[in-house]
Amino acid sequence: MGIGQGALEGLGVNPAFWAGKRVFLTGHTGFKGSWLSLWLQSLGAEVTGFALAPPTTPNLFTEARLEQGMQSVLGDIRDLGAVQSALQTARPEIVIHMAAQPLVRLSYEDPVTTYATNVMGTVHLLEAIRQTPGVKAVVNVTTDKCYENREWVWGYRENEPMGGFDPYSNSKGCAELVSSAYRNSFFHPDAYARHGVALATARAGNVIGGGDWARDRLIPDMVQAFEQGKPVQIRNPGAIRPWQHVLEPLRGYMTLAECLFEQGPAFAEGWNFGPMPHDEQPVGWIVQNLAQLWGEGATWTIDKGPRPHEANHLRLDISKAQTLLGWQPALGLSQALEKVVSWYKDRATGQDVRELTLKQIQSYQNTLPHTR
Numbered sequence: 001m002g003i004g005q006g007a008l009e010g011l012g013v014n015p016a017f018w019a020g021k022r023v024f025l026t027g028h029t030g031f032k033g034s035w036l037s038l039w040l041q042s043l044g045a046e047v048t049g050f051a052l053a054p055p056t057t058p059n060l061f062t063e064a065r066l067e068q069g070m071q072s073v074l075g076d077i078r079d080l081g082a083v084q085s086a087l088q089t090a091r092p093e094i095v096i097h098m099a100a101q102p103l104v105r106l107s108y109e110d111p112v113t114t115y116a117t118n119v120m121g122t123v124h125l126l127e128a129i130r131q132t133p134g135v136k137a138v139v140n141v142t143t144d145k146c147y148e149n150r151e152w153v154w155g156y157r158e159n160e161p162m163g164g165f166d167p168y169s170n171s172k173g174c175a176e177l178v179s180s181a182y183r184n185s186f187f188h189p190d191a192y193a194r195h196g197v198a199l200a201t202a203r204a205g206n207v208i209g210g211g212d213w214a215r216d217r218l219i220p221d222m223v224q225a226f227e228q229g230k231p232v233q234i235r236n237p238g239a240i241r242p243w244q245h246v247l248e249p250l251r252g253y254m255t256l257a258e259c260l261f262e263q264g265p266a267f268a269e270g271w272n273f274g275p276m277p278h279d280e281q282p283v284g285w286i287v288q289n290l291a292q293l294w295g296e297g298a299t300w301t302i303d304k305g306p307r308p309h310e311a312n313h314l315r316l317d318i319s320k321a322q323t324l325l326g327w328q329p330a331l332g333l334s335q336a337l338e339k340v341v342s343w344y345k346d347r348a349t350g351q352d353v354r355e356l357t358l359k360q361i362q363s364y365q366n367t368l369p370h371t372r
Contacts, residue, residue, distance in 0.1 A: 027098030060211030077121035155317035189265030205242030210343025237284030274316030
């Protein structure tokens with residue numbers, strides 16, 4: 001693989017690249033999808049979203065009025081015909097696949113829907129792309145949990161085996177294998193001149209940020225408890241995760257999409273996007289520091305009830321993205337927590353959610369060493 005010249009020009013997102021680009025984004029009504037929708041809108045991209053209705057109440061998609069700046073299509077990724085119709089109508093140049101059943105604990109309760117969404121949903125999208133001329137770059141977002149977890153103390157690299165203990169993690173490992181099979185069978189780099197599609201996968205760590213109200217996630221559980229003046233119950237304070245602010249991997253996906261679009265199959269493979277090693281902290285560290293930032297007597301207790309299996313150690317090696325994409329984290333974990341607390345407290349005072357979210361996006365862009 002050659003090093004991408006465009007990627008090495010800087011660590012920021014290129015506004016000139018995204019202006020006017022036709023982007024098809026699945027999962028746009030979710031937490032990460034809403035942040036990415038707003039960022040792409042602010043850059044002047046023509047965004048079509050395809051997803052189910054927002055999964056929680058409240059939710060960032062509705063509160064930030066995201067539908068006003070994009071074409072929002074409500075549909076089910078499990079419906080091949082609906083996916084094909086939406087994709088062919090949008091005629092995108094870039095596809096970013098984020099639609100998923102994203103929760104480990106829910107996957108134990110409903111494994112069939114988890115596999116149908118995360119595995120066959122990926123098949124449906126890639127099959128629809130085969131039937132839609134003009135698509136050049138595809139980023140399939142999976143997860144850091146797609147790897148066969150061996151409780152190592154070092155980070156997983158992109159060439160490690162896929163696996164997954166629970167249905168969610170395993171389904172994302174399967175989605176990685178589906179992407180690999182479609183790349184080898186239909187979007188092979190050696191035949192790029194014929195099909196013109198560059199397909200990559202992106203594996204990010206545990207994302208945090210304002211506007212997340214999903215159940216059984218650490219930050220939403222904490223915010224809900226703190227806002228109600230109650231102690232938050234923590235399941236596994238010793239579990240280590242690759243925490244990062246939501247804007248960090250989103251910048252990685254956008255950087256990767258730019259490279260795929262401009263340089264094709266040289267970047268058509270798997271990529272990790274995670275924090276620096278010193279920010280891979282245990283849950284207890286997150287809880288203590290967020291409670292301190294929140295103030296107002298925020299406290300926590302240990303949930304000693306029964307719980308399904310979850311990994312204790314999970315780290316990502318991001319050397320490849322740093323070296324070949326020119327991407328690396330711009331925020332430390334303490335800064336990320338400050339942004340989280342600021343977002344929720346600003347919302348609580350009645351600030352406009354769209355404006356405060358755009359403000360955090362712009363502030364983040366300004367912290368980058370170079371914006372191309």
